[in-house]
Amino acid sequence: MTTISQSEAARRAGISRPAIKKNIDAGKIKSDGGRVILASFEEWMTTRSGVQPNLQPDATGVAEGEAADLLAKGLMPTATAFRVEQNYKALQRKLEYDQKSGRVVDADLIAKAVGVKFATVRTKLLAIPAEQAPTLARCKTPRELRDRLEKLIFRALEELTLDADPTDGLSRGV
Known part of the structure; x- marks a missing residue:
């Protein structure tokens, strides 16, 4: 016993x-x-x-195969193992649905897309001094130079926003 x-x-x-x-x-x-x-x-x-299955401590953090192992070793009651299995399957179905509906996306794809956006912004901003050197050299005061640079940067960012693909989900706020 x-x-x-x-x-x-x-x-x-x-x-x-x-x-x-x-x-x-x-x-x-x-x-x-x-x-x-x-x-x-x-x-x-x-x-x-x-x-309330979500309050059962054995049902949290147990992977699909682990429940069977814990059950076999007598470390998990049968009812809890069944709840763990059902919970795991339900979460797996929800994840698959969310992936198919586009609510969940691959983090690597997002990181790559953000990297491309940042590279575009960086290139555009770093091109300002070379392209605008003659205009900037004519500025007579530091305030005039600063105002001119702010306008150029603002214009460059506006152009990047207008050029952005609205369907990629990353154009907002760029």
């Missing part, structure tokens, strides 16, 4: 230790010398109503 501590039962059930004790006292969970009988606990877990 396999037993677990009341604290371990509380952790697996996602409730407090006193709540486990209350269920033992009510006869819903069997115990042996203060330790919870695992088979009785698992049966109680399957019949529990109002369980």
